[in-house]
Amino acid sequence: MEQSDHLGFQKFIRGIILVGFTMLLFKLIISGDITNFIAPKMLPFIYFATGTFLILGTIQIFRSDSKKDIDLFCDCGLDHTAKSSPIKSLLIYSIFLFPILTGFMFPEVILDSSIVAKRGINLGTSSVAAEENQNTSTQEKSTDESTATDDTQPKSVDDLYIEGLLNSEKIVVTDVEYQKISGYLETNLDEFVGKEIELTGFVYREPDFTQDQMAVSRFTVSCCVADLQVMGTLATGDEVKNLKNDEWVKVTGVIEKTDRNGVTIPSIGISSLEKVEAPSDPYIYIY
Incomplete structure (x- = not known):
């Protein structure tokens, strides 16, 4: 049960990160500030990435509540019960959360x-x-x-x-x-x-x-x-x-x-x- 909850929480955090990137890209697109970072000809790729992040993030969040064994174990014959260090997990996820938070907290600056x-x-x-x-x-x-x-x-x-x-x-x-x-x-x-x-x-x-x-x-x-x-x-x-x-x-x-x-x-x-x-x-x- 503990292993199931741990894997479900991991999926939930990954889904939140993907949705966070979706929201950040959406904010930049709506405000027009996206062109402070990329040329307009690259916008179709940004639209595609935004939609993809949203779909994958939503799937991950929904899967985080799944109790099916097939979603929890790979059935490869190896023991996957050992959990990673909470500090290690925090550091890894912080790498992805940091650009999302700074993107919302700080204004876009024009180069000088x-x-x-x-x-x-x-x-x-x-x-x-x-x-x-x-x-x-x-x-x-x-x-x-x-x-x-x-x-x-x-x-x-x-x-x-x-x-x-x-x-x-x-x-x-x-x-x-x-x-x-x-x-x-x-x-x-x-x-x-x-x-x-x-x-x-x-x-x-x-x-x-x-x-x-x-x-x-x-x-x-x-x-x-x-x-x-x-x-x-x-x-x-x-x-x-x-x-x-x-x-x-x-x-x-x-x-x-x-x-x-x-x-x-x-x-x-x-x-x-x-x-x-x-x-x-x-x-x-x-x-």
């Missing part, structure tokens, strides 16, 4: 410049985007050279996109196009020098920045915050001297190029700067 100081910042664009755009440009140049005698050869989608940016009165970098435009700026910098651009992000300064320098920065997320990167565009102007890290600004200026640690990167000569409120969803999601 303290993360940048630890992870570093990619000035210009991420290495992945730069490599992809460089490979695309190399392939297109090879194609153009092989068809140079054909004046009717249609332009590629990338060429048309760059041409559209160059012909626009001002390049306005939106969240949706942030990664794409940043990549094109870096791989085709000479073509964009002198073009006006508008960019929004939070202020971050590296220790070696001068007083009139800052990085207009954004966090980029592919799947979840574990693969988070920090992208930034160097901006220069007297207007930045009194700004503090993590303040959100909208910067308008002219695209320039500068050298940093032996690498040529885009920069912005600021013509106007405006403090703005942080967006409700401050991350850039890479698809």
